[in-house]
Amino acid sequence: MNPLRRFTYRPGVLCLARFLRLTDSLRNVYWRCTVSRNGIFHTRIEGGVDIQFRAHTPEELRDIEVRFLTERDFLQVLTSGLRLGDVFLDVGSYIGLFTIPVAKAVGEHGQVIAFEPESNNHKRLVDNVKLNGLRNVRVFRKALGERSGGGKLFLAGSGSSLLAHAGDADQQSASEAVEIAAWDELLQIEGLPVPRAVKIDVEGYEYAVLRGMQRTLAQQACQLLCVEIHPSFLPGNLRPEDVIGLVESLGFTRFEIYPRLTTTHLVASKGEGAHGPP
Numbered sequence: 195m196n197p198l199r200r201f202t203y204r205p206g207v208l209c210l211a212r213f214l215r216l217t218d219s220l221r222n223v224y225w226r227c228t229v230s231r232n233g234i235f236h237t238r239i240e241g242g243v244d245i246q247f248r249a250h251t252p253e254e255l256r257d258i259e260v261r262f263l264t265e266r267d268f269l270q271v272l273t274s275g276l277r278l279g280d281v282f283l284d285v286g287s288y289i290g291l292f293t294i295p296v297a298k299a300v301g302e303h304g305q306v307i308a309f310e311p312e313s314n315n316h317k318r319l320v321d322n323v324k325l326n327g328l329r330n331v332r333v334f335r336k337a338l339g340e341r342s343g344g345g346k347l348f349l350a351g352s353g354s355s356l357l358a359h360a361g362d363a364d365q366q367s368a369s370e371a372v373e374i375a376a377w378d379e380l381l382q383i384e385g386l387p388v389p390r391a392v393k394i395d396v397e398g399y400e401y402a403v404l405r406g407m408q409r410t411l412a413q414q415a416c417q418l419l420c421v422e423i424h425p426s427f428l429p430g431n432l433r434p435e436d437v438i439g440l441v442e443s444l445g446f447t448r449f450e451i452y453p454r455l456t457t458t459h460l461v462a463s464k465g466e467g468a469h470g471p472p
Contacts, residue, residue: 225252233248234246235258241274245298265292268420269295272296273295273296281304281390282297286310287310301330302330303330304330305387307389311335311336334375338407340376343373344374345374356374357397377407391419392416395421398428398429400422400428411441417465419446419463420460420462421441421460423457424457448465
């Protein structure tokens, strides 16, 4: 982290900025000093991989940096556990925070298959893939689920989801129609490869996504699975233990579980060449 970034993230600086009502000004200065004139943010992640994203506002830049910090464990597992030529499935790709670095990690003979149903995020994802000059990424504007069909994607501060989250009043008025696909069916229809690694971040819909890809996940070729579990968003009587139990039933034998403030990070593998976070 460069000195300016370290300074703007210091708790004392943030508290003082809030007290003086200078938070927006501080973020604006940092944004102008960090991105290029055309709004491009350059960074280097662990392993020496150079990546870039468009960040047209201070808020977009802050969001990218915070997500890289909070998703560091998954990113390190995937970039260290995958090899040149591997296939990665990114479910809930957002703007490409995993898609971009993993696409570079698996190289031109590897492949990343990315799913992002929310229209604005999908456009930003496609733009960021082009910005990084990647030709090994295939992007779908679809949601994955247990069954194929149509659905409603709710949009709110907690993130887009096929589930309406209690407490997100904005979701009652902000939504868009999306196509839902079951991965096992889509794999056959589109002739897609079996991924060696899968990452799922779908704001409470993770159990349904897993159910729709059971045949694929049970194959020995699929070795590594990263799932962000949202306990408070899971529908009905589902618990995180149910999600973990489903993953275990599909042949995964090694589990690393990392509790967060409101989520749980699950890293599951079948042993061969997979690494948990340090």
